[in-house]
Amino acid sequence: MRPPRAAAAPVHDAIAEGSRLASAALAEQQARLKSTAARLDAASVADIHDARVAARRLRSLLATFGPLLEERSSRRLRRRLRGFARALSGVREADVRRDLLQALIKGNASFATADAGHLRACLRRSCAEARQALGREIAGKDWTELVETLTDEPIPAAVMVRRDAGLGELLELVDRPWREAGILLARPPRGANRLHRLRLVLKRCRYALESVSGVESVHAQATLRRLRSAQNYLGDHRDAVQAREWTKVNDERLGRPVASGLDRLLRAREKALAVEAVARASRVMPAYSAWRKATRELRTPGETTRDRA
Secondary structure, eight states: OOOOOOOOOOGGGOOOHHHHHHHHHHHHHHHHHHHHHTTGGGOOHHHHHHHHHHHHHHHHHHHHTGGGBOHHHHHHHHHHHHHHHHHHHHHHHHHHHHHHHHHHHTTOTTSOHHHHHHHHHHHHHHHHHHHHHHHHHHHSHHHHHHHHHHHSSOHHHHHBOOOOOOHHHHHHHHHHHHHHHHHHTSSOOOSHHHHHHHHHHHHHHHHHHHTTTTTTHHHHHHHHHHHHHHHHHHHHHHHHHHHHHHHHHTHHHHOHHHHHHHHHHHHHHHHHHHHHHHHHHTTHHHHHHHHHHHTGGGSOOSSOHHHHO
């Protein structure tokens, strides 16, 4: 007599490859967020950075995978993730600004010893004030509730309503942020605002591509390397812009000679970084086009997500 056959898994347990990859990407970033959020009471510079990155990645992926998710729940989570990341931005910016400005004046003969010491003291005070503000935020009831909302319930289970998305459909969703990147890079971007916009768009492109980086991985990794390279220079450019804005706001606190000297150095740094950032960014779209060509046969034929939207 044959042993009884195992019961088939219920149909609702089945999940298509695209939905599975999207769910896995969301779960991975939520796990990172939970891990870093637990360390913020005594957070290092790296912990603050990791927590912000996890929140940004998760928020970006919720937007990228939007057609597969329950819209209201996803929008609410994105709003809370934005609040979480903004709460950490003061500390992160103060730390980056301190390291940047101290590196700029190191060994620079145009800064007197007393001026350099005064600047370092101002930067230490700025970092301390930012950490005190974050400490007050973390100690509040609202913060505890915010973190619980973002980490207690598995986000894929809470927001995923499409379990039937195939790999081709997911690849199409991954393509969406790249359309804006192509527009921005159609001609070399100029000006701090346009470069900042490019930086944000390329981040979203990177996070989206990383969620499917196992698909045609050779081309995906080549694209990601170029993305990271461009983002490094765009990020450094943004840091210089923000540092120069800070020196303007704090010119009396710093003293006019110190503020003027920093402004001169930061302007030169911005200019050099902008040139290199544009050059690096120009190499991204050809790599992405090669990846897209390599995945052409995997894309959904016929009706697309864009057609259904």
